[in-house]
Amino acid sequence: MKVVYLCRTGGHAAPVAAAIRLGLLPAEERPTPEALMRVPYFGRIGRFDSGFLLPCGRTAQEDEIYVAGRGRYGRLFSEITAAAAGLCRDEFRVIGCERAVGEWRLLAMHLAGILLGPRAGRALAARLLRRCYPALAGLALADRDRGRG
Amino acid sequence: MRVFYQCYGRAHTSIVAAHLHLGNLPAETRPTVREIMSLPYFDRARETDIGQPLLLGRDRDGHEIFALGLGMGIRQGLGALCSVLRTGGEEEPLVVNTLKGLGLVARLGGGLSRELGLVAVGRPLVAHGVVKIFPRLVRTVDEVKAVLREIVS
Numbered sequence: 001m002k003v004v005y006l007c008r009t010g011g012h013a014a015p016v017a018a019a020i021r022l023g024l025l026p027a028e029e030r031p032t033p034e035a036l037m038r039v040p041y042f043g044r045i046g047r048f049d050s051g052f053l054l055p056c057g058r059t060a061q062e063d064e065i066y067v068a069g070r071g072r073y074g075r076l077f078s079e080i081t082a083a084a085a086g087l088c089r090d091e092f093r094v095i096g097c098e099r100a101v102g103e104w105r106l107l108a109m110h111l112a113g114i115l116l117g118p119r120a121g122r123a124l125a126a127r128l129l130r131r132c133y134p135a136l137a138g139l140a141l142a143d144r145d146r147g148r149g
Numbered sequence: 150m151r152v153f154y155q156c157y158g159r160a161h162t163s164i165v166a167a168h169l170h171l172g173n174l175p176a177e178t179r180p181t182v183r184e185i186m187s188l189p190y191f192d193r194a195r196e197t198d199i200g201q202p203l204l205l206g207r208d209r210d211g212h213e214i215f216a217l218g219l220g221m222g223i224r225q226g227l228g229a230l231c232s233v234l235r236t237g238g239e240e241e242p243l244v245v246n247t248l249k250g251l252g253l254v255a256r257l258g259g260g261l262s263r264e265l266g267l268v269a270v271g272r273p274l275v276a277h278g279v280v281k282i283f284p285r286l287v288r289t290v291d292e293v294k295a296v297l298r299e300i301v302s
Contacts, residue, residue, distance in 0.1 A: 002236060051228030053236050066236065068229075073222030079200030080219070080229045087151070087202075088237025 002064045003143065004053060004081070004094045010069025011045030012109050012125050013097035013136060018056040018065045020140040027137040033126035043113070043122030045069055051077055059144070095143055100135040101128075150300065151213045151242040152293060153230070159203060159218030160194040161259055161275050162247035162286065167205040167216045169290045176287045185276040192262050192272045194218060200226060212297055217244075245293055250282045 003021070007013040019025045019039045036042060041054060050071030058064050070077045078094070085092035098106055105128045112128075113121035129136065152170065156163040168174045168188055185191060190203065200222075202215040219226035227244055234242055255278020262271025279286075 048224075051222075051225035051232065053229075053232045055236075064236075068232075071222075071225050073220070073225050076200040076220055076222040076226055077229050080202075080226050081233055083200065083202050084230050084233035085237065088234060088239050090237045092233070092237065 001062075002066065002090055002092045004066045004068055004092060005097055005140070006068050006070055006078075006094060007097045007101070008070055008074070008106055008110065009045050009047075009113075010050055010054065010067050010071075011041055011043050012129060013101045013106075014067040014069070015039050015041040015056070016129055016133075017095070017097045017100075017136050017140040018067050020137050021063075021065055021144055022057045022059060024057075027141055030130050030133045033123060033130055036126040036129055037122055041067055043118065043125060047071065061144075063144075093143065095139065097136065097139060100139045101132050105129075105132060150240055150297060151215060151234075152297070153202060153215045153217045153242055153244045154247050155217045155219055155223075155227075155244055156246070156248045157199075157218055157220060158194050158196070158259065158263055159198050159201070159216050160190075160192050160263055161255075161279060162251055162282075163216035163218065164188060164190045164194075164203075164205075165279050165283075166245070166247045166286050166290055167214050169286060170214050170293065171206045171208055176290070179280060179283050182273055182276045182280055185279050186272055190216070192259070192268070192275060194263065196263070202230075210297065210301065243293065243296065245289060247286065247289060249289075250285045252278050252281065254278060255281070 005014040005017040016039055020027055025031050050069035053066040053068050056065040056067055081094055109125040109128055112124040154163040154166040199218045199220040202217045205214050207213055255275045258271040258274025261267040
């Protein structure tokens with residue numbers, strides 16, 4: 001099974017959900033902003049990366065975990081990803097992380113990257129994500145448990 | 150191998166190119182506007198079909214021939230398509246842009262028909278534009294077939 005975690009940029013909520021799923025971050029307690037900033041791909045996805053599946057690792061259950069950004073053309077990305085996944089022999093599961101984060105936080109993270117620059121934007125995004133961390137962990141683990149069932 | 154003929158809305162040039170590839174439309178003679186308009190799926194796609202590949206059939210060598218519209222998100226759509234297929238262990242697809250050379254009047258006709266629902270006006274306009282660039286589409290399809298032959302051999 002290939003599991004793809006999606007968010008708007010592919011650089012904030014999705015890598016954190018992927019890290020929780022892979023066991024790189026604890027699911028039960030909120031990590032520090034510094035720990036969030038050390039997550040692979042966190043705040044490091046450019047607009048030219050959006051649309052591509054970026055590999056994160058493999059779980060103990062042999063699920064391959066990827067992150068991707070929907071970018072500006074979110075609906076198109078979702079349509080083409082689902083259609084292409086349907087053409088593959090391997091099974092895909094695509095999970096949107098935006099609902100665990102909320103529209104306002106997503107907007108704030110996006111604007112922070114533009115207005116404050118990459119470094120300060122990353123720090124603010126980490127603080128904002130820390131607030132909705134339990135919801136994000138719930139999302140990541142619900143899928144893991146569904147996969148087990 | 151999978152071949153995706155790609156245009157804006159999966160309604161016009163990609164459909165004609167896919168039919169040409171499959172031999173549903175003779176390449177030797179320029180078709181009439183009426184013939185183009187009567188092709189299956191020509192000027193039929195809706196906005197929600199953007200991003201949804203349409204399988205029109207298999208050619209003689211077994212290659213799957215698709216029509217695909219990517220709207221304004223060509224770079225991202227192609228990235229997602231190729232990335233997912235590669236990750237899924239599938240062969241890299243051949244994606245061919247068929248929009249090249251399509252005139253402004255034909256694009257306007259396509260927009261009138263698909264975006265505004267003015268089919269009676271828009272469809273003949275876009276079909277006329279497709280007839281005009283038909284030799285170019287034939288050349289494109291010939292090039293694709295040559296590439297496929299090269300890959301197979």
